[in-house]
Amino acid sequence: MRFSLLIAAMLLSMALLPNCMRVSDGIEVDVAYKPAAMPAAVRTDLGYRVRLERAMIAIGRVELIRCDNFVLDLWNFVTAARAKAHEFSSPTSLGVPLVIDLMESAGVPLFAGTLRPPPGRYCGIRVIGMPADQDAEGLTDENLDMTRNSVVVAGRVEDEAGEDQTALLAQIWEILACEMRFDRPLVFDGPVVESVSIRIDHTKWFDGIDFALQNSTAVQQRIIENVRSSLQAVLPNVEDGL
Amino acid sequence: MIAALLAPFSIAAGASACGTCGVGDPTLTIVGFAQPKSQRVRASGTVRHRNDRIGQAQVDELRLAEQRMELAGAYSPTDRWTLSLMMPLVHRLVSAVNLAEADIWAPGDLEFRARAVVWRDRKFAPRHLVSLIGGLEFPTSSIERDAEGVPLPLEFQAGTGSWDPIAGASYTMFSDPWSVYVSSIGIFPTKGTADTKVGTSLRQTVLGQFQPWRFLAFQLGAEFRIDQPGYVAGVRDPNTGGHITYGTFGLVGLPHDKVLLHFTAAVPMIQRLDGSHVEGLALTAGLVYEI
Numbered sequence: 001m002r003f004s005l006l007i008a009a010m011l012l013s014m015a016l017l018p019n020c021m022r023v024s025d026g027i028e029v030d031v032a033y034k035p036a037a038m039p040a041a042v043r044t045d046l047g048y049r050v051r052l053e054r055a056m057i058a059i060g061r062v063e064l065i066r067c068d069n070f071v072l073d074l075w076n077f078v079t080a081a082r083a084k085a086h087e088f089s090s091p092t093s094l095g096v097p098l099v100i101d102l103m104e105s106a107g108v109p110l111f112a113g114t115l116r117p118p119p120g121r122y123c124g125i126r127v128i129g130m131p132a133d134q135d136a137e138g139l140t141d142e143n144l145d146m147t148r149n150s151v152v153v154a155g156r157v158e159d160e161a162g163e164d165q166t167a168l169l170a171q172i173w174e175i176l177a178c179e180m181r182f183d184r185p186l187v188f189d190g191p192v193v194e195s196v197s198i199r200i201d202h203t204k205w206f207d208g209i210d211f212a213l214q215n216s217t218a219v220q221q222r223i224i225e226n227v228r229s230s231l232q233a234v235l236p237n238v239e240d241g242l
Numbered sequence: 243m244i245a246a247l248l249a250p251f252s253i254a255a256g257a258s259a260c261g262t263c264g265v266g267d268p269t270l271t272i273v274g275f276a277q278p279k280s281q282r283v284r285a286s287g288t289v290r291h292r293n294d295r296i297g298q299a300q301v302d303e304l305r306l307a308e309q310r311m312e313l314a315g316a317y318s319p320t321d322r323w324t325l326s327l328m329m330p331l332v333h334r335l336v337s338a339v340n341l342a343e344a345d346i347w348a349p350g351d352l353e354f355r356a357r358a359v360v361w362r363d364r365k366f367a368p369r370h371l372v373s374l375i376g377g378l379e380f381p382t383s384s385i386e387r388d389a390e391g392v393p394l395p396l397e398f399q400a401g402t403g404s405w406d407p408i409a410g411a412s413y414t415m416f417s418d419p420w421s422v423y424v425s426s427i428g429i430f431p432t433k434g435t436a437d438t439k440v441g442t443s444l445r446q447t448v449l450g451q452f453q454p455w456r457f458l459a460f461q462l463g464a465e466f467r468i469d470q471p472g473y474v475a476g477v478r479d480p481n482t483g484g485h486i487t488y489g490t491f492g493l494v495g496l497p498h499d500k501v502l503l504h505f506t507a508a509v510p511m512i513q514r515l516d517g518s519h520v521e522g523l524a525l526t527a528g529l530v531y532e533i
Contacts, residue, residue, distance in 0.1 A: 010313055010329075019348040019384055026342030090302045091339050116340035118300050191341050 027188045029115040030195040031062055031125075033100060034234075036203055037107040045207040047160035050168065054154040055102040055202050057227070058146045060130035060175075062198075063093040064115055067123035067185055091116045097130075099138035099146045102202050109197065122186040125196055125233045129176035149173050151227055157211045166211060170223050180233035199232045270451075270459045270494045270502060275414055275423050277368055278318035278359060283533040288312040293522030296395050296481045297339075303518075305337045306398050310350065312528075321365070324357045329382075332400040344386075344394075351401030352380040355408060369416050375427060377408035381434060396440055396472040396479050397519065404434030423449040423463075441470025441483060449490070461492035465508060471516060481517035486510055488524065502530040 042050040094113040129150040132139050139146060146152065151172040158165050186194060205226045209219055290310040297303035314328035330350035337343050355377035362368040383401030386394045393399075410427035425447045431440040449463035464487060471483035492506035508524040515521065 019346065019386070021347075021386070022345040024343045024345075026338055026340035028340065092301070116338065116342065118339035119341065 024191065025193070026191045027117055027119065028193045029064065029117060029186070030193070031094065031112040031115060032109040032195070032197050033059070033098075033112055034109045034197045034199045035100065035102045035105050035107065036199065036201040038103060039203065041158075042203045042206060044209065046210055048206065048209070048211055049158040049160075049162065050155055050206050051158070052103065052153065052155040052202075054152060055205075056099060056143055056146055056149075056152045057102065057129055057200065057202075058097065058099045058132040058136065058150055059112075059127055060097045060132070061093055061095050061126075061128040062112055062115075063126045063128075064117050064122045064186075065124040065126055065179065066092075067121040091118060097133045097136035099132050099136050099143060100200070101138065101143065102200065112198075117188065119188050119190070122182070122188070124179060124181040125198070127178045127180070127198060127231055129178065129227070131173060145171070150176050151223070153205065153223065157206075159212065164212075168211075168219075170220050172220065172224055172227070174224065176224065176227060178228045178231045180231055182233055182235055184235065186235070195236055197234045199234055201230045201232070202227075204230045270453060270496055271414075271421075275412075276324075277362070277371055277414075277416075278321050278324045278357070280318060280321045282316075282318045284316045284530055285533060286312075286314045286316070286528055286530040288314070288526060288528035290524065290526045292524040294397055295518075295520045295522070296397055297518050300339060303339050304395065304398065307335045307337075309333045322359045326355045326357075328353045328355075330400070332383075334386075334398065334400065336394060336398055346386055346400075348383060348386060348400045350383050351403075351406070352382045353408075354378050354380070357412075367416075371412075371414040371416075373412045373414075375408065375410040375412060375425070379404075379406035379408065379429070379431075381405055385434070385438065393438070393474060396438060396474065396482050399438075402431045402434050402440040403438060404432045404440065406431040406440075419453040419459075421451040421453070423447065423451070437475045439473040441472050443467060443469045449492075451494070453494075457496045459494040461490065461494065461506070463490045463492075464488065464511075465490055479517075481515075481519040483517075484515035484519070485512075486515055486521055487512040492526075500532040502532075504528050504530070 038052070038055075040051070042052065044050060092115060094115060096113050098110070098112060100110060131148055131150060132146045134147060136146070143152075149171045151170070153168065153170040155168045156165050157168050180198070188194075205223055207226060209222045211219065214222070288311070290312070292308050294306040294308070295303060296306075310330050310332050312328050312330045314326055316324055316326035318324045329352050332346075332348055332350045334346045335343060336346070355375060357373050357375050359371055359373050361370075361372040363370045379402065381401070381403050383399065383403055385403050386399055407430045408427060409430070410425060412423065412425035415422040427445045429443045429445070431442065433439050444467070446466040447463065449461055451459050451461045453459035466485065466487045468485035469483050472479045487510070488508040489511045490506055490508045492504060495503045497503060504527070506526040508526070510521050510523070513520060
């Protein structure tokens with residue numbers, strides 16, 4: 001009798017046991033965007049002065065690039081170009097769309113999310129600019145056009161003498177895949193927290209454009225190229241830990 | 243409810259029987275396979291180990307190593323009925339591709355089963371038994387979440403967190419030194435806490451046993467399981483559902499008249515599980531004590 005009751009008591013007491021959980025973090029890479037500080041007017045390398053009224057970029061996905069998997073990278077690159085924002089996130093990619101107002105957030109880091117990659121060597125990062133989802137962070141009633149565009153730039157351009165002013169409007173709907181290499185590989189072989197800043201220097205977006213001579217299509221094409229080259233992945237300094 | 247659950251154990255006061263001789267057949271049987279013997283009480287402790295992988299390797303794979311410790315009691319009020327209660331305590335180590343780990347101890351779902359022998363060829367030392375099985379899993383487990391508060395995949399939960407009726411039938415044939423056990427069990431989960439809905443699961447077992455000596459038997463068999471997909475908040479968990487067949491090999495030993503030991507290794511033979519889901523070797527070891 002005593003033994004039977006003991007078994008019954010043990011069975012029921014097991015049901016009342018509290019949960020016990022211990023979690024240990026693994027490899028984590030925090031990603032943040034860092035737009036450049038915005039001057040009142042941007043002086044281009046050809047001497048034009050651009051006074052921006054709007055400068056926005058919509059980013060759909062960020063992916064870490066392995067050093068040693070060219071085939072996989074190529075496949076990811078191809079599939080990324082067909083992807084829509086919010087399609088998926090994985091340990092090496094963030095599929096959380098974000099609309100960045102470069103006029104508002106100049107100089108302020110914007111946290112994109114945390115990647116949780118497997119061990120390995122990572123040599124770079126890929127940022128996919130694409131039209132935003134309806135639920136993208138940073139999307140407001142004022143910038144709903146970002147659901148149709150990857151980049152929108154509006155403002156006025158003055159010539160070198162400051163005598164002639166023309167309106168500037170570039171609406172880029174193309175998917176922009178920007179691949180950046182780190183200055184050193186990130187090597188992960190155990191749990192660690194790392195961070196990557198993606199600098200966006202939109203003061204360079206108008207370099208190489210001769211607004212007086214080039215038509216709007218050529219201007220837009222050059223802006224696309226400049227947007228791609230204006231992104232830079234920056235790792236914290238190993239020595240100062242920044 | 244607690245009183246009802248305790249009742250079989252109170253009624254069984256003073257019950258004592260030899261594990262193999264009381265039913266007129268020398269076959270070694272673990273709980274659930276045997277011919278019930280009136281007032282027989284058996285307690286058992288079982289440890290189960292299994293591995294499970296969900297997701298794409300090197301991309302989003304989660305690995306599970308689980309040890310399930312089950313404490314159970316079975317009581318036969320008559321020579322046709324057996325009532326049993328089983329409570330699991332589950333330890334799980336969930337590893338992500340980024341080397342993050344979640345080490346979880348949690349109670350699983352308390353399970354009650356009733357088995358009724360509906361047909362037998364004779365009362366003493368029957369050679370053929372046909373039984374019906376009914377039961378209920380109680381939602382004593384909780385939904386486990388990862389460090390971000392996201393529920394772990396359904397396959398990695400300690401239980402379903404829902405009231406799950408169980409129904410099935412079994413057939414046992416005894417022909418010393420051989421015996422055969424066939425069962426077909428369905429588990430029909432209802433909606434669980436945290437808005438989860440585990441799919442219906444049908445499990446078939448076919449087991450042959452050869453017992454060359456009084457104290458030792460060998461088992462060979464197959465287990466087939468087919469699952470419906472599971473849903474979380476109305477969205478299908480892509481890595482649930484499908485079917486799997488295990489080949490099993492087991493040993494049953496009788497080191498003492500009141501103690502029975504058993505060990506089973508189950509090797510996945512055919513896996514047709516949906517999504518990215520691979521189940522690994524499952525090992526079971528247990529002890530049954532005749533009270």
